[in-house]
Amino acid sequence: MTLTYEDVIAKYEPVLGLEVHVELNTHSKMFCGCSTDFGGEPNTQTCPVCLGMPGALPVVNEKAIESSILIGLALNCSIAPFSRFSRKNYFYPDMPKNFQISQYDEPICVNGYLDVEIDTEEGIKKFRVEIERVHMEEDTGKSLHVGGATGRIHGADYSLLDYNRAGIPLVEIVTKIVPGTGKYAPEVAKAYVAQLRDILRSLGVSDVRMEQGSLRCDANVSLRLIGAEQLGTRSETKNVNSLRSVERAVRGEMIRHAELLNKGERVVQETRHFQEDTGLTRSGRSKEQAEDYRYFPEPDLVPVAPDAAWIEKLRESLPEHPSLRRARLQEQWAVPDKEMAAMLNADALDIVEETVLLGADPTRARGWWLGEISRIANESGVAIVELAITPKDVAQIVALVAKGDLTDKLARQVVEGVIAGEGTPQQVIDSRGLKVVSDESALMAAIERAIAAQPETAEKIRNGHIPAAGALIGAVMKDTKGQADAARVRELLLAHLGQPNTINP
Amino acid sequence: MSQLSRSDVANLARLARIDMTDAELDHLATEMDVILAAVARVQEVATPEIAPTSHPIPIHNVTRPDVVSASLTPEAALSGAPAQEDNRFRVPQILGEEA
Numbered sequence: 001m002t003l004t005y006e007d008v009i010a011k012y013e014p015v016l017g018l019e020v021h022v023e024l025n026t027h028s029k030m031f032c033g034c035s036t037d038f039g040g041e042p043n044t045q046t047c048p049v050c051l052g053m054p055g056a057l058p059v060v061n062e063k064a065i066e067s068s069i070l071i072g073l074a075l076n077c078s079i080a081p082f083s084r085f086s087r088k089n090y091f092y093p094d095m096p097k098n099f100q101i102s103q104y105d106e107p108i109c110v111n112g113y114l115d116v117e118i119d120t121e122e123g124i125k126k127f128r129v130e131i132e133r134v135h136m137e138e139d140t141g142k143s144l145h146v147g148g149a150t151g152r153i154h155g156a157d158y159s160l161l162d163y164n165r166a167g168i169p170l171v172e173i174v175t176k177i178v179p180g181t182g183k184y185a186p187e188v189a190k191a192y193v194a195q196l197r198d199i200l201r202s203l204g205v206s207d208v209r210m211e212q213g214s215l216r217c218d219a220n221v222s223l224r225l226i227g228a229e230q231l232g233t234r235s236e237t238k239n240v241n242s243l244r245s246v247e248r249a250v251r252g253e254m255i256r257h258a259e260l261l262n263k264g265e266r267v268v269q270e271t272r273h274f275q276e277d278t279g280l281t282r283s284g285r286s287k288e289q290a291e292d293y294r295y296f297p298e299p300d301l302v303p304v305a306p307d308a309a310w311i312e313k314l315r316e317s318l319p320e321h322p323s324l325r326r327a328r329l330q331e332q333w334a335v336p337d338k339e340m341a342a343m344l345n346a347d348a349l350d351i352v353e354e355t356v357l358l359g360a361d362p363t364r365a366r367g368w369w370l371g372e373i374s375r376i377a378n379e380s381g382v383a384i385v386e387l388a389i390t391p392k393d394v395a396q397i398v399a400l401v402a403k404g405d406l407t408d409k410l411a412r413q414v415v416e417g418v419i420a421g422e423g424t425p426q427q428v429i430d431s432r433g434l435k436v437v438s439d440e441s442a443l444m445a446a447i448e449r450a451i452a453a454q455p456e457t458a459e460k461i462r463n464g465h466i467p468a469a470g471a472l473i474g475a476v477m478k479d480t481k482g483q484a485d486a487a488r489v490r491e492l493l494l495a496h497l498g499q500p501n502t503i504n505p
Numbered sequence: 506m507s508q509l510s511r512s513d514v515a516n517l518a519r520l521a522r523i524d525m526t527d528a529e530l531d532h533l534a535t536e537m538d539v540i541l542a543a544v545a546r547v548q549e550v551a552t553p554e555i556a557p558t559s560h561p562i563p564i565h566n567v568t569r570p571d572v573v574s575a576s577l578t579p580e581a582a583l584s585g586a587p588a589q590e591d592n593r594f595r596v597p598q599i600l601g602e603e604a
Binding site: 026027028032033034035041042043044045046047048051059060061062063064065082084089091092093096143144145146153154156157158159160161162163292294297298299301302303304305306 | 516520522559560566567568569571573574575576578579582590591593595596597598599
């Protein structure tokens with residue numbers, strides 16, 4: 001028996017905790033000069049430092065420290081006047097050193113917050129997500145598991161390691177526990193990651209591409225009976241690679257926990273992996289044996305102690321905060337609150353802005369992205385940004401509608417065609433024959449029928465005998481039971497037969 | 506007084522992936538305890554005025570500019586690897602079927 005989400009929230013209160021890893025977009029790695037470019041041939045971006053060769057010494061990338069401080073400032077954190085790196089010891093081949101350089105008890109930024117807004121049936125709701133810490137570390141290498149049934153680590157015969165990614169600067173942003181979201185926990189989790197991503201993008205410190213792994217979210221979820229003080233056992237879901245997945249993962253885990261608890265079973269504290277296709281999670285490495293990373297201060301790196309002048313200089317360089325940008329765009333575009341929230345929820349602000357910057361009317365641009373395009377995205381279960389339609393396409397379609405070359409109805413077909421991979425709007429218009437027609441596509445069909453029934457008449461018109469058009473127009477009027485506009489039919493007919501519309505009937 | 510039990514040593518050995526015999530564990534439990542006791546004398550002179558330190562010299566903010574430098578060739582990077590395949594380091598099975 002599967003519980004519904006309503007069953008879960010009627011009985012339990014979810015408590016969230018979110019850990020977001022962000023790959024910084026520095027040119028070089030955290031502790032060495034190897035390139036951070038994405039997609040290079042295996043092991044072409046390594047050196048003695050990031051391969052963990054004996055005697056190689058790390059030196060911190062200054063830009064990575066500045067990016068980390070910027071992130072802390074944008075998240076209303078205190079910047080630690082003194083901060084240290086630590087070694088996190090574990091045996092796993094994704095780090096050739098057998099430890100990861102991270103920060104432990106002295107992170108660079110602490111105690112911040114991010115206010116998130118979600119759109120609910122009760123109106124716009126605000127939640128404050130408190131940030132516990134922002135710390136610096138290095139990314140791990142990429143493993144390829146060979147053999148076994150599924151390419152998964154379990155049951156693989158052996159693994160192949162590419163260390164190009166090992167040592168890329170990584171910033172981990174950890175929230176405090178987030179209670180009190182109630183039934184909105186999945187939406188709050190998604191909104192938090194979305195707004196965090198917007199901030200990181202505006203800071204220019206990361207590519208924040210979830211699908212490429214430069215922004216990764218681990219969602220911790222636990223349940224407790226409503227009114228209970230004590231926290232329940234949490235699970236930590238990894239591999240959540242899109243905003244939509246964040247929401248699905250939290251919702252799915254809430255239901256899974258509730259089913260266990262209702263049966264009197266216990267939730268196991270463990271890492272779980274989100275499955276994009278099913279929306280469910282499966283058990284990963286068990287944490288039965290409490291992790292013991294034996295952190296100790298990294299002896300090869302000296303402490304980081306940013307002085308006030310450095311921090312203030314960085315503070316002055318902070319860009320427009322995304323919440324201010326949202327307010328500005330909402331005012332410029334005259335968007336009602338409810339629709340603004342819908343646009344944020346659909347993660348459409350950037351794409352609408354791009355469309356507007358390409359000359360489209362803001363209301364029209366918004367209408368397309370949140371209307372027809374969102375509808376198709378929902379049907380296919382993907383985000384609008386993943387569809388094969390770009391702001392440029394939409395701007396062109398808006399322009400064609402404004403010019404009268406397309407009606408809304410035809411424009412919808414163009415949108416559909418572009419999304420279906422049929423090419424640019426113009427290519428779709430040409431290949432589907434949507435060019436210079438009215439919304440009365442039934443009318444065109446009638447014209448075709450009239451021409452087919454009277455080919456000689458049509459031929460006369462083609463040869464320039466315009467008065468012959470009367471017979472065909474009459475046939476179309478009859479075909480459409482007189483409901484067509486004769487002037488419009490004449491326009492369409494003559495255009496169709498390649499003749500100028502010279503005589504007004 | 507014993508600071509470090511035999512099971513502590515066994516746990517450390519496990520974490521460090523060092524296979525130890527019972528005799529070695531017995532021996533090290535005693536020996537490491539003596540070493541710890543010797544080092545623990547530092548605590549006698551530690552006062553709240555002295556900040557814990559991880560470096561003998563009080564320097565900080567040693568950084569490098571964000572500039573790309575040459576990497577090793579894959580051949581050089583892999584030259585010391587016990588096994589390789591397709592320009593990647595080949596490592597033995599990481600996890601078994603269950604877990």
